[in-house]
Amino acid sequence: xxxxxxxxxxxxxxxxxxxxxxxxxxxxxxxxxxxxxxxxxxxxxxxxxxxxxxxxxxxxxxxxxxxxxxxxxxxxxxxxxxxxxxxxxxxxxxxxxxxxxxxxxxxxxxxxxxxxxxxxxxxxxxxxxxxxxxxxxxxxxxxxxxxxxxxxxxxxxxxxxxxxxxxxxxxxxxxxxxxxxxxxxxxxxxxxxxxxxxxxxxxxxxxxxxxxxxxxxxxxxxxxxxxxxxxxxxxxxxxxxxxxxxxxxxxxxxxxxxxxxxxxxxxxxxxxxxxxxxxxxxxxxxxxxxxxxxxxxxxxxxxxxxxxxxxxxxxxxxxxxxxxxxxxxxxxxxxxxxxxxxxxxxxxxxxxxxxxxxxxxxxxxxxxxxxxxxxxxxxxxxxxxxxxxxxxxxxxxxxxxxxxxxxxxxxxxxxxxxxxxxxxxxxx
Numbered sequence: 001x002x003x004x005x006x007x008x009x010x011x012x013x014x015x016x017x018x019x020x021x022x023x024x025x026x027x028x029x030x031x032x033x034x035x036x037x038x039x040x041x042x043x044x045x046x047x048x049x050x051x052x053x054x055x056x057x058x059x060x061x062x063x064x065x066x067x068x069x070x071x072x073x074x075x076x077x078x079x080x081x082x083x084x085x086x087x088x089x090x091x092x093x094x095x096x097x098x099x100x101x102x103x104x105x106x107x108x109x110x111x112x113x114x115x116x117x118x119x120x121x122x123x124x125x126x127x128x129x130x131x132x133x134x135x136x137x138x139x140x141x142x143x144x145x146x147x148x149x150x151x152x153x154x155x156x157x158x159x160x161x162x163x164x165x166x167x168x169x170x171x172x173x174x175x176x177x178x179x180x181x182x183x184x185x186x187x188x189x190x191x192x193x194x195x196x197x198x199x200x201x202x203x204x205x206x207x208x209x210x211x212x213x214x215x216x217x218x219x220x221x222x223x224x225x226x227x228x229x230x231x232x233x234x235x236x237x238x239x240x241x242x243x244x245x246x247x248x249x250x251x252x253x254x255x256x257x258x259x260x261x262x263x264x265x266x267x268x269x270x271x272x273x274x275x276x277x278x279x280x281x282x283x284x285x286x287x288x289x290x291x292x293x294x295x296x297x298x299x300x301x302x303x304x305x306x307x308x309x310x311x312x313x314x315x316x317x318x319x320x321x322x323x324x325x326x327x328x329x330x331x332x333x334x335x336x337x338x339x340x341x342x343x344x345x346x347x348x349x350x351x352x353x354x355x356x357x358x359x360x361x362x363x364x365x366x367x368x369x370x371x372x373x374x375x376x377x378x379x380x381x382x383x384x385x386x387x388x389x390x391x392x393x394x395x396x397x398x399x400x401x402x403x404x405x406x407x408x409x410x411x412x413x414x415x416x417x418x419x420x421x422x423x424x425x426x427x428x
Contacts, residue, residue, distance in 0.1 A: 001027035001091070001379075004066035006059060006081050007073030008034040008043050009250060011095050014371065015070050015378075016043055022372075023379040031062045038254035063088045071095065074167055075174050079104035086115035093120050093378055097183035098396030100175030101404050102425050105397045109423065112393040120378060121396035125184045126191055126389040127370030127377075130344050130360045134304070134315055135192055135387050137358070142348055143308030146193055148288045153185055153302040156323050160275070160295035161237055164209040164266035165226075169273055171407075176273040178204065179403035182293055185302075186281075187391065187399035189291075192306075195283040196398055196422030201415040202406035204274035208296035214267035226263035227252065236325045239263045279406045284422070298322060311350035318343050398422045 003019060005012055019029055029047050032040045033054040040053045054062040059081065063069065068091035071081045079099045085092045086108075098121050099105055112119055125131055138146060155163075163181070168174040190196065207213060214222055223229035226238045233240065241252045241263045251262035264270075275296055281289040300320040306313040321341025346358040363369020373389070382390045401423060405416035408425070417426040 001068055002030045002066045003027050004031040004033065004062050004069045005029065005043070006033040006056075006062075006069060006071055007077075007095075008032055008036070008039040009072065010247075011072040012043065012070065013046075013246075014366075014375070015072070015093070016046060018375045018379060020047065023375060026379040027068070031065045033059055033062050036254045036257045036260075038257055039250055042249045042254075059084060060088075063090060067091060068093065075100050075180055076172060079107050082108050082119065083111040086111040086117050086119065089116040091118050091120075093122060094396070095122055096187075096396070097175065097179050097400050097403070098393065099400055100173075100179050102401065105400055105404070105423065108393060109397060119393040119396075121391045121393070122374060122378065123184060123187050123191075123389075123391045123395070123399075124366075124370055124374045125188055126387075126391065127373040129362055129368045129370065130315060130317065130346060131188060131192075132370075132387055132389070133346055133358055133360055134306075134313060137313055137348060138192055138306065138308075139387075142311065143306060143313055143350065144310030145285075146287050146306050146308045148290070148307045149189055149193070150290050150305040150307075151185060151189065151302070152292045152304075153182075153294070154297035154300060155181070155293070155295045156297050156300040156320055157236065158320070158323050159300055160297065161209070161266050162239070163273070163295060164271055164275070165239060165264045166262060167260070169264070169271045171272045174273065175400075175403060176204075176407055177293060177295060178202070178274070178277055178279070178406045179400060182277075182279075182291070182403050182406075183396075183399040185291065185293075186402040187395060189281075189289055190395065190398050190402075190422070191388075191391075193283055193285060193287055195285040195287060197281050197402050197405070197418050198284050198422070199282045199415050199417050200279065200402055200405035200409055202277065202279040202409040204277040204406070204410045206271060206274050207276045209266045209275050210271040211267060211269045219267055222265050222267045224265055224268055225261050226265070229265075236323070237266050274410070277406070277410075279402075281402060311348065311353075314345075314347045314349070316345045394421070394423065401425070 031052045034040045044051050069085045071094040082092055082094055168180055174180040229238050231238050241247050277293045279291040299322055301318040304315045319342055320339040348356045348358055365372045377390045408416050419426050
């Protein structure tokens with residue numbers, strides 16, 4: 001299989017390294033496409049050969065060289081590349097979220113239905129052993145029919161803050177955290193329940209980050225970015241991008257080409273996404289979801305509870321117990337894998353029985369071994385997976401549509417109804 005990559009930022013590395021490592025027998029990297037030559041050069045060096053490099057306007061020409069394309073660009077551009085690749089009959093692997101809004105979901109759906117190619121959305125949270133264990137319990141009927149789900153996700157002031165430094169801070173680029181981040185979580189609920197959303201109501205606010213909140217807390221003078229800032233090394237919200245050789249090469253050394261600033265101040269002007277969100281969802285199997293996302297918590301983790309006709313499942317996860325105020329900031333998810341104080345606990349409560357703690361089997365690598373399972377499904381194909389973890393375009397659309405509907409509900413103050421198996425807003 002000949003693979004091409006479009007979007008050569010941080011997220012591309014997992015797939016590039018897979019094809020250079022344990023999955024090198026499944027394919028070769030034959031082309032790169034990005035807005036920035038410096039980033040393409042970084043990955044060409046990593047690949048170890050002079051791979052052909054293309055500007056976005058030449059994406060169609062690049063497709064002539066490949067059988068498959070990995071899309072890891074800015075979220076709002078996914079639809080363009082996905083549709084173009086599908087219309088060329090290619091195998092498409094796209095980073096979550098599939099896209100950012102209802103219109104682009106419809107365009108991708110139409111392309112997928114007419115294409116001779118295929119599409120995979122890389123939802124790595126499905127492969128995390130703890131989340132797979134929950135799916136297995138529900139499938140086995142351990143708590144009967146699920147009546148309600150309560151899902152609380154806390155992003156800390158390392159990971160959560162990083163969305164407010166990058167292009168994600170502009171909702172036009174990312175769809176906000178209810179799309180970019182919560183697409184993982186909504187996909188998990190859709191998958192756990194094997195159900196589709198019917199109605200969505202949401203509220204959201206920017207309460208912690210952004211210039212107005214900074215002024216309200218007396219933070220009047222803030223730097224526009226981390227590099228050269230007087231607080232570099234002492235301010236816990238200032239990222240020293242020059243301290244990480246990879247981030248320096250990908251962004252600091254590359255910004256002269258496209259002007260993209262990777263270390264914007266989280267309290268600067270221009271933030272249009274929320275950092276505090278609450279969502280209520282009704283599913284076509286009558287289950288109800290209450291969901292909360294906070295992007296400025298003092299620790300990182302999540303809690304999800306399932307109430308069923310036969311009992312209750314509780315999953316508690318602490319990915320990082322606290323955030324040191326003056327430690328070097330590593331905003332990558334990998335930094336949480338072995339964080340001090342991290343823990344997870346899965347408990348099954350059945351009616352008239354003592355609680356049972358369920359053992360979570362962990363593997364090697366990121367997300368408790370889940371990343372390896374995902375990459376194996378992507379590059380070798382799923383093998384008799386009773387949990388059906390590999391996600392296609394409909395799964396991607398259903399998760400985006402919950403987030404996009406939540407955004408619309410926040411904008412209008414009204415609930416949004418979904419039809420066609422949770423893939424389309426009722427009035428669109």
